[in-house]
Amino acid sequence: MLRREPPAIELVVVGDELLSGEVADTNSAFVSGQLAGIGLSSARIVEVSDDADDIRGELSQAISRSDLVFVLGGLGPTPDDKTLAAVADLCGQRLVRHKRTLRRIEAGFRRRGKRLPRLARRQALVLAGATVLDNPVGMVPGMAVEYQGAVIMLLPGVPVELEAIMTQGVVPFLKKRFRLRVSARVRIRTCGVPEAAIADRVKRVLVPYPGVHVGFYPHTAGVDLVIRGESPRKLTGLQRDIARLLGDAVYETGDRDIGEVVGALLRKRGLKVATAESCTGGLIGDRITDIPGSSDYYAGGVVAYANDAKVHLLGVKPQTLRRHGAVSSSAVREMARGVCGRLGADVGIAVSGVAGPGGATRKKPLGLVFVGVAVTDRCMPADEADGSGASDRVRTEKHIFQGIRRMVKEKAAVAGLDLCRRILLERGSGR
Amino acid sequence: MLRREPPAIELVVVGDELLSGEVADTNSAFVSGQLAGIGLSSARIVEVSDDADDIRGELSQAISRSDLVFVLGGLGPTPDDKTLAAVADLCGQRLVRHKRTLRRIEAGFRRRGKRLPRLARRQALVLAGATVLDNPVGMVPGMAVEYQGAVIMLLPGVPVELEAIMTQGVVPFLKKRFRLRVSARVRIRTCGVPEAAIADRVKRVLVPYPGVHVGFYPHTAGVDLVIRGESPRKLTGLQRDIARLLGDAVYETGDRDIGEVVGALLRKRGLKVATAESCTGGLIGDRITDIPGSSDYYAGGVVAYANDAKVHLLGVKPQTLRRHGAVSSSAVREMARGVCGRLGADVGIAVSGVAGPGGATRKKPLGLVFVGVAVTDRCMPADEADGSGASDRVRTEKHIFQGIRRMVKEKAAVAGLDLCRRILLERGSGR
Numbered sequence: 001m002l003r004r005e006p007p008a009i010e011l012v013v014v015g016d017e018l019l020s021g022e023v024a025d026t027n028s029a030f031v032s033g034q035l036a037g038i039g040l041s042s043a044r045i046v047e048v049s050d051d052a053d054d055i056r057g058e059l060s061q062a063i064s065r066s067d068l069v070f071v072l073g074g075l076g077p078t079p080d081d082k083t084l085a086a087v088a089d090l091c092g093q094r095l096v097r098h099k100r101t102l103r104r105i106e107a108g109f110r111r112r113g114k115r116l117p118r119l120a121r122r123q124a125l126v127l128a129g130a131t132v133l134d135n136p137v138g139m140v141p142g143m144a145v146e147y148q149g150a151v152i153m154l155l156p157g158v159p160v161e162l163e164a165i166m167t168q169g170v171v172p173f174l175k176k177r178f179r180l181r182v183s184a185r186v187r188i189r190t191c192g193v194p195e196a197a198i199a200d201r202v203k204r205v206l207v208p209y210p211g212v213h214v215g216f217y218p219h220t221a222g223v224d225l226v227i228r229g230e231s232p233r234k235l236t237g238l239q240r241d242i243a244r245l246l247g248d249a250v251y252e253t254g255d256r257d258i259g260e261v262v263g264a265l266l267r268k269r270g271l272k273v274a275t276a277e278s279c280t281g282g283l284i285g286d287r288i289t290d291i292p293g294s295s296d297y298y299a300g301g302v303v304a305y306a307n308d309a310k311v312h313l314l315g316v317k318p319q320t321l322r323r324h325g326a327v328s329s330s331a332v333r334e335m336a337r338g339v340c341g342r343l344g345a346d347v348g349i350a351v352s353g354v355a356g357p358g359g360a361t362r363k364k365p366l367g368l369v370f371v372g373v374a375v376t377d378r379c380m381p382a383d384e385a386d387g388s389g390a391s392d393r394v395r396t397e398k399h400i401f402q403g404i405r406r407m408v409k410e411k412a413a414v415a416g417l418d419l420c421r422r423i424l425l426e427r428g429s430g431r
Numbered sequence: 432m433l434r435r436e437p438p439a440i441e442l443v444v445v446g447d448e449l450l451s452g453e454v455a456d457t458n459s460a461f462v463s464g465q466l467a468g469i470g471l472s473s474a475r476i477v478e479v480s481d482d483a484d485d486i487r488g489e490l491s492q493a494i495s496r497s498d499l500v501f502v503l504g505g506l507g508p509t510p511d512d513k514t515l516a517a518v519a520d521l522c523g524q525r526l527v528r529h530k531r532t533l534r535r536i537e538a539g540f541r542r543r544g545k546r547l548p549r550l551a552r553r554q555a556l557v558l559a560g561a562t563v564l565d566n567p568v569g570m571v572p573g574m575a576v577e578y579q580g581a582v583i584m585l586l587p588g589v590p591v592e593l594e595a596i597m598t599q600g601v602v603p604f605l606k607k608r609f610r611l612r613v614s615a616r617v618r619i620r621t622c623g624v625p626e627a628a629i630a631d632r633v634k635r636v637l638v639p640y641p642g643v644h645v646g647f648y649p650h651t652a653g654v655d656l657v658i659r660g661e662s663p664r665k666l667t668g669l670q671r672d673i674a675r676l677l678g679d680a681v682y683e684t685g686d687r688d689i690g691e692v693v694g695a696l697l698r699k700r701g702l703k704v705a706t707a708e709s710c711t712g713g714l715i716g717d718r719i720t721d722i723p724g725s726s727d728y729y730a731g732g733v734v735a736y737a738n739d740a741k742v743h744l745l746g747v748k749p750q751t752l753r754r755h756g757a758v759s760s761s762a763v764r765e766m767a768r769g770v771c772g773r774l775g776a777d778v779g780i781a782v783s784g785v786a787g788p789g790g791a792t793r794k795k796p797l798g799l800v801f802v803g804v805a806v807t808d809r810c811m812p813a814d815e816a817d818g819s820g821a822s823d824r825v826r827t828e829k830h831i832f833q834g835i836r837r838m839v840k841e842k843a844a845v846a847g848l849d850l851c852r853r854i855l856l857e858r859g860s861g862r
Contacts, residue, residue, distance in 0.1 A: 018460065019463055020474075021460045021461065021464025021467055021696070022460075022464065022467075022646070022657055024455065024456070026457070027479070028449075028450045028456070029449065029455035032452030033450070033452025036451045036453075045449065045450065045477070047475070049474075076649075077627045077630065078627075078645075079625065079634070080646055080647065111831070112833075121524065137838075140718070158633050160651070194551075194572075196509075196550040197545075197548045200508040203510070215448060216447050216507070216509045226448075226453055275734065280663070281706070281717050281725075282712075282715065282716025283713060284711025285736075289736065289786075289840070292788050294712075298737075299736065299740060300733070300740035301734040302734040303734065305720065306726065306730050309731035310752060312773070312774075313773065315535040341562060342744065343740055344444050344741070359726075369501040400542065402539070403568050403593075404569060407568075407591050410719075
């Protein structure tokens with residue numbers, strides 16, 4: 001059987017709003033990530049204006065170089081959406097009304113009890129001869145057209161719509177249309193160690209693994225390492241070496257985020273968690289509840305922003321706040337215990353800190369954050385439990401995070417979830 | 432005085448992680464947005480791999496066409512950061528250690544009580560002859576170099592670092608370096624009306640305003656309209672017409688988000704708000720506390736995810752939950768009242784819904800969300816207050832939102848905040 005090279009791919013992303021900075025292009029990353037999952041990668045991404053000539057120009061260049069060209073955005077119903085007309089013009093194709101799409105659009109408006117605006121009908125126009133890829137969460141569908149030996153793939157620019165069409169329509173389409181060489185990839189996710197320190201350590205174990213590439217991707221809340229190689233077998237040894245080297249800084253080998261990892265640990269052991277948040281303002285609860293089915297293990301939480309809320313809703317002692325302040329090890333200790341008791345949870349996560357820009361003092365600098373996790377007997381190995389049921393085991397940690405308010409909040413939320421993760425793993429052996 | 436054309440601008444964004452979809456490029460949008468703020472716009476954005484040849488190739492092309500070229504990313508300390516070497520090579524410049532930057536890096540590690548990793552010193556290398564733009568929140572600084580009549584602007588790829596250097600260093604630098612023609616721009620932010628309906632209505636009032644351009648930017652939580660024209664005077668009339676047409680769907684004329692708008696209303700009237708969240712899981716609290724100084728008006732909240740939490744922490748009647756369910760007008764009514772009372776707040780925002788993908792029934796479909804806002808006497812015009820102090824005025828709204836879990840959460844959070852906004856505005860007259 002002939003071994004075919006993987007198709008050359010380019011992305012043309014359309015929108016004045018991208019060039020003017022009104023909107024960030026998250027779509028090309030999503031498309032590229034999905035392509036990586038089936039062993040493909042884009043060689044180049046270009047963002048252009050809504051001008052029909054610009055779109056046609058970039059697209060015809062891309063077609064001349066590549067086998068597969070994605071055009072993202074500009075398919076909406078408003079006058080500044082020019083992609084469809086530009087592609088029709090380039091390919092010499094008519095636009096036709098797509099019946100299945102029109103029925104979906106009408107049903108969508110009916111379901112929400114709203115009148116169908118006249119412009120909405122334009123969203124059912126497609127290129128004659130195109131393969132139409134249904135939009136399960138919105139109006140405008142995706143389309144695939146063959147032109148001059150290349151496949152042009154059109155996707156609407158609203159991120160959730162593009163994502164749904166990409167995963168449910170485009171990926172299956174491409175798997176059939178192209179013969180794909182799948183390469184191996186592993187993602188190792190860490191938190192609590194700076195990028196330079198991780199790179200320093202990892203460099204040492206890289207030597208015996210030629211042909212394997214490691215990328216470092218710092219996020220606000222930690223550093224991801226992505227290892228790539230020709231076959232999964234080649235990666236296994238390196239992956240094990242890196243995991244040993246970085247120890248419990250690694251919270252995930254795979255694509256789950258920290259909220260999902262903690263959720264899986266709780267679910268596995270049948271435990272319930274509750275949150276007591278001050279400076280994070282609800283972000284930990286938000287992260288936990290982003291995971292479908294989190295109601296099975298998340299009891300709820302208290303956003304104790306004001307000191308009154310800490311006292312009345314969590315039972316923090318006023319003298320603790322007077323003596324040590326709300327940003328203190330003692331305060332998060334009582335918050336974590338309090339929320340466990342109030343919500344009947346097995347594990348309590350508490351966070352209090354100075355997110356800034358105001359509120360810092362000499363003793364409590366900007367970015368100072370205390371996290372605390374309380375566990376009840378149910379989380380303990382049988383030989384450690386004292387049977388009293390009291391949630392008196394609490395561990396706290398002190399951090400000083402760099403960055404602006406949102407960064408401090410995100411780092412603090414991850415630190416709270418990560419402390420919970422490490423405690424659940426340590427305590428896991430006895431059950 | 433000679434009227435100069437604005438400089439032609441391109442962005443070269445560097446990173447394998449962008450082409451492979453590990454990370455979305457939010458940096459070019461930030462840079463473009465800041466440029467728009469000083470009347471500049473980029474004509475083209477290209478994303479390339481970490482390969483030094485690719486970087487040099489794209490950069491030399493961009494320099495031949497443009498007056499100002501940004502190179503974003505690839506300045507970090509790890510082996511896959513190749514931008515600095517590529518630019519040094521292209522321009523024939525040495526790399527030198529920048530003393531002020533090295534001192535900042537050493538101080539940063541000292542402050543956090545961490546050892547300086549060897550690789551971290553590399554972050555103080557800059558191009559000889561470059562203008563160094565300090566990084567106030569991280570290690571690697573920005574740089575501006577003149578080469579063949581163009582300005583090359585190098586910025587690190589970590590978003591918060593790029594953002595800080597861009598606003599504090601690059602914008603002032605560009606204002607001095609180029610003579611700028613400032614164009615006018617107004618952003619009108621709406622929620623609750625679909626894009627097609629907004630475009631339908633706005634089209635009618637556009638006719639008498641030639642030379643003015645309106646862009647429609649749908650987000651998960653609403654639609655932004657951006658009006659652009661040569662002078663602010665030209666925009667005023669259209670802006671007024673649009674505001675009249677869209678009525679209270681407009682929550683902001685400017686760049687504030689809904690959390691900031693609600694915060695400003697609360698602050699102005701000296702009111703405290705509290706939140707009672709079920710399906711949003713803490714997201715409303717998170718949004719409110721993203722605004723610096725929100726502790727002045729945010730008392731805190733309860734994330735009442737489980738029914739027990741709704742009963743015990745908010746005083747929702749068990750029979751209400753039995754009779755109507757947790758996703759009901761009655762439940763959010765009692766949640767909003769309950770959180771006001773428990774936290775001593777003047778305004779209570781409550782949300783309960785089916786975020787999915789599980790939990791839907793025939794009567795309670797996916798995306799069904801009830802929001803409720805309770806107000807106490809302090810929010811009322813004097814002639815309406817009954818003096819009892821009871822928080823018995825509650826308004827609720829029912830929504831059915833389309834989309835995946837995260838979308839429903841975001842739309843629900845905005846709907847809760849927006850109901851609060853509208854009520855505060857109506858009730859504002861009496862104070």
